[in-house]
Amino acid sequence: MRTLLHMPLDPGSRMARILLAEKGLPVCLVETPPWREPAELLARNPAGEIPVLIDEPPTGGEVAVAPALVIADYLEEAYGAAPMLPATSAARGEARRIAHWFDRKFESEVNQLILRRRVDERLAGARRLEPEPYRAGAERMRWHLDYLAWLLDRRAWLAGERMTLADVAAAAHLSANDYVSAVPWSEFPTVKEWYLRMKCRPSFRPILADRLEGAPPPSHYDDLDF
Amino acid sequence: MRTLLHMPLDPGSRMARILLAEKGLPVCLVETPPWREPAELLARNPAGEIPVLIDEPPTGGEVAVAPALVIADYLEEAYGAAPMLPATSAARGEARRIAHWFDRKFESEVNQLILRRRVDERLAGARRLEPEPYRAGAERMRWHLDYLAWLLDRRAWLAGERMTLADVAAAAHLSANDYVSAVPWSEFPTVKEWYLRMKCRPSFRPILADRLEGAPPPSHYDDLDF
Numbered sequence: 001m002r003t004l005l006h007m008p009l010d011p012g013s014r015m016a017r018i019l020l021a022e023k024g025l026p027v028c029l030v031e032t033p034p035w036r037e038p039a040e041l042l043a044r045n046p047a048g049e050i051p052v053l054i055d056e057p058p059t060g061g062e063v064a065v066a067p068a069l070v071i072a073d074y075l076e077e078a079y080g081a082a083p084m085l086p087a088t089s090a091a092r093g094e095a096r097r098i099a100h101w102f103d104r105k106f107e108s109e110v111n112q113l114i115l116r117r118r119v120d121e122r123l124a125g126a127r128r129l130e131p132e133p134y135r136a137g138a139e140r141m142r143w144h145l146d147y148l149a150w151l152l153d154r155r156a157w158l159a160g161e162r163m164t165l166a167d168v169a170a171a172a173h174l175s176a177n178d179y180v181s182a183v184p185w186s187e188f189p190t191v192k193e194w195y196l197r198m199k200c201r202p203s204f205r206p207i208l209a210d211r212l213e214g215a216p217p218p219s220h221y222d223d224l225d226f
Numbered sequence: 227m228r229t230l231l232h233m234p235l236d237p238g239s240r241m242a243r244i245l246l247a248e249k250g251l252p253v254c255l256v257e258t259p260p261w262r263e264p265a266e267l268l269a270r271n272p273a274g275e276i277p278v279l280i281d282e283p284p285t286g287g288e289v290a291v292a293p294a295l296v297i298a299d300y301l302e303e304a305y306g307a308a309p310m311l312p313a314t315s316a317a318r319g320e321a322r323r324i325a326h327w328f329d330r331k332f333e334s335e336v337n338q339l340i341l342r343r344r345v346d347e348r349l350a351g352a353r354r355l356e357p358e359p360y361r362a363g364a365e366r367m368r369w370h371l372d373y374l375a376w377l378l379d380r381r382a383w384l385a386g387e388r389m390t391l392a393d394v395a396a397a398a399h400l401s402a403n404d405y406v407s408a409v410p411w412s413e414f415p416t417v418k419e420w421y422l423r424m425k426c427r428p429s430f431r432p433i434l435a436d437r438l439e440g441a442p443p444p445s446h447y448d449d450l451d452f
Binding site for chain 1 (some may be wrong): 260271272273283286287289291293296299300303304314315316318319323324326327330331351373
């Protein structure tokens with residue numbers, strides 16, 4: 001059975017889950033906390049990071065694929081249904097550029113200061129960490145949302161006139177931050193409208209149904225008309 | 227004319243240059259220090275990072291492509307010559323996994339502690355930075371070289387029996403660190419033998435000819451029989 005080693009609030013894991021669902025590929029989800037360095041994870045991905053897709057491709061055998069962006073390319077090439085990359089190489093480059101933007105820039109400037117620290121707080125038993133990085137992260141979050149609004153003033157979707165990998169990556173990252181109430185939606189109405197379109201997709205529903213014990217999301221989190 | 231916004235010691239820029247040379251695509255190199263935030267760079271890549279490839283594809287028009295791994299995919303798809311990714315999706319996944327390993331893991335664990343600090347030192351006028359991060363970076367460097375040696379005990383090239391994007395990425399990162407004398411080759415003979423094979427390729431020669439004013443490389447740096 002196709003398996004994804006993941007964690008519910010990890011943006012890369014969410015991206016992989018949405019892509020699998022868009023392509024209609026069923027998957028068995030296995031929660032795998034990377035900080036415990038489980039042997040199964042290290043055997044499948046020597047970098048010790050999630051997500052890892054363990055696939056049984058139509059051509060036979062078993063293959064472990066990581067990290068998240070490589071899973072995206074793998075799914076694109078191995079399964080034709082619901083393509084997430086446009087047809088021309090210029091448009092593919094633009095969709096990939098924005099996906100990498102979230103994987104690297106948004107990850108280091110926002111996730112590391114907000115989302116990852118919220119998870120650390122939870123692991124440390126709700127002990128509050130110092131507030132300064134949260135403030136810096138919130139400032140960068142606004143800068144990133146501003147950039148998305150700029151793109152969406154010019155295009156129907158982030159990389160052009162069709163939904164692509166760029167939208168999936170961005171929505172995966174924002175959804176995890178939304179779970180910890182870190183997205184000031186009301187200040188960015190065009191981004192909110194775009195996110196609502198993403199949220200309404202059937203591929204998004206399992207993501208929105210995830211709950212962390214003792215840490216519920218804000219009330220608008222899974223509201224499809226927020 | 228096809229143009230690459232780059233810096234001589236930037237590993238991602240080196241990777242793009244080697245790929246272009248392997249595919250026989252001439253390119254005009256423009257040194258573009260990202261820390262000066264030049265308008266040309268920000269207009270071509272809103273992330274403000276190098277490398278950026280400004281290409282004039284056979285299909286017409288002009289396209290700006292970034293970051294380094296997206297340039298790799300773009301060149302693979304737009305130009306068929308000298309493919310840098312294997313044929314099967316499992317083998318492609320493995321080559322991409324290792325390329326991402328260098329782009330993210332090696333970058334944060336080694337480059338940020340050694341290479342990027344050496345460049346900072348040079349910009350700051352040879353003022354020596356504190357030694358502790360260098361020691362931590364050197365330790366991680368050995369860990370990474372150990373992993374490469376483990377791979378090369380099992381395979382002729384890093385991702386399998388043929389040279390791929392994985393080898394280009396690894397050699398680009400190691401060559402920049404070698405310029406600042408940060409690679410303990412003598413402790414890792416199999417990695418050294420593999421790197422010598424990479425160094426001997428015509429695509430590598432322009433990289434090895436680069437010189438930073440006032441900061442020469444060690445004597446073995448461009449020796450093809452070191």
